[in-house]
Amino acid sequence: xxxxxxxxxxxxxxxxxxxxxxxxxxxxxxxxxxxxxxxxxxxxxxxxxxxxxxxxxxxxxxxxxxxxxxxxxxxxxxxxxxxxxxxxxxxxxxxxxxxxxxxxxxxxxxxxxxxxxxxxxxxxxxxxxxxxxxxxxxxxxxxxxxxxxxxxxxxxxxxxxxxxxxx
Numbered sequence: 352x353x354x355x356x357x358x359x360x361x362x363x364x365x366x367x368x369x370x371x372x373x374x375x376x377x378x379x380x381x382x383x384x385x386x387x388x389x390x391x392x393x394x395x396x397x398x399x400x401x402x403x404x405x406x407x408x409x410x411x412x413x414x415x416x417x418x419x420x421x422x423x424x425x426x427x428x429x430x431x432x433x434x435x436x437x438x439x440x441x442x443x444x445x446x447x448x449x450x451x452x453x454x455x456x457x458x459x460x461x462x463x464x465x466x467x468x469x470x471x472x473x474x475x476x477x478x479x480x481x482x483x484x485x486x487x488x489x490x491x492x493x494x495x496x497x498x499x500x501x502x503x504x505x506x507x508x509x510x511x512x513x514x515x516x517x518x
Contacts, residue, residue, distance in 0.1 A: 383423035385499050389511045390408065400487065400490055401485065401488055411471060411478075423471045423501040432463070438483070
């Protein structure tokens, strides 16, 4: 046999082994992947100036195609609003029985409210989160974002835009 052929064969086999081991590491070291949706009509929502409304979010653990789809335990969600909003109450839990009215201020005058102790498993129903909020007094396009963290680590920042219009 030719030395070049043997070298090429050994390189190909080594590459396949390294690729397989890399895939195994990705599969078993994957963190949960959460998907957050704003259920009030999509990413670009139309709401009215000074209107008091309930924003409905849905959080689910979608996992990764390549992994064992790990559970996300003890999730903390921070629902963040630009300073023009006036959040009033957050509701979550199986029957929206848990509430939080402790609205906090953060950097640049933004406001946030927190839900905690949520457990999400892949291929099971997600969690509904509702926030009662008074819309800004001026029409325009405003940002809302949800930051998620679990015992397994960072679960991302999920951004949404809402359009506030006159009635």
